[in-house]
Amino acid sequence: MPTSQSSEPGDTRITISNICSVQGFKMMRFILDRMLGRMRSWLRLFGYDTIYAEEGEEDGTLFLRAKHEGRILLSRDKALVERCRRRGVRAVQIRSLDIVGQLTEVMIHLGVDPSPKMIRCTLCNDQIKRLNKDELEALREEGYDYIPVSPPDDREFWQCTGCGQVFWEGGHWENIRKTEELLRRRYMTAERLRHKLEHWIEHSEGHLESYRKAMEEAGDLGLRDVQDDLKQAVQAMEDATGWLMSALKRLKMEDSGEG
């Protein structure tokens, strides 16, 4: 996360059009269950409006909040995800336990873009705005001495319009960039895997055709044992194709009620 210190709440708000001006940014809103706490600040860092289940909040409340606020529910709880989908709320079951795995899942299944956007507060989810030199100077004069005096570079600063938190590209920034790169590499690997699967599925249909023909030929020759073996091969090929198609579906964007 960007470095942050507490301060007084600010009052200037940036507009939605500002948010949407981040190029190619597909706006999605999320609600997370309590088991996915680490995803919260990352999704906010990536610019997504993300809220988190309150302590002791019931599954039913999560569902209602997702429905009323148009949020996608992310949960480790398969049963909850299925209930939400049955009742028309978009929900994705997260299976990974580690944060990079979890982010990979939302990137592949929902198209989450893993680059820091600096439009949303990682702490409170409100919008943040870039501070200009005068605003920065004003904050310093007000005694916000945690803001580095005369930064060595033209580093940028942001302030949350909700909680007033000030952010800048601090020591954690390198880790953020590394995670972004890792996620992008993972996305490319998944993309290649998708292409391989598509290729194999297409290919296996051709093979299946040949196996069936061979099976018929063996039958015509009266070679029942050969025919039986080839029949097994046809069945196995059909099964394999089915599994490949299932794997491909899971690698694509989620949109159905299937988990």
Ligand SMILES: [Zn+2]
């Ligand atoms: Zn905030």
Ligand SMILES: [Zn+2]
């Ligand atoms: Zn082949």
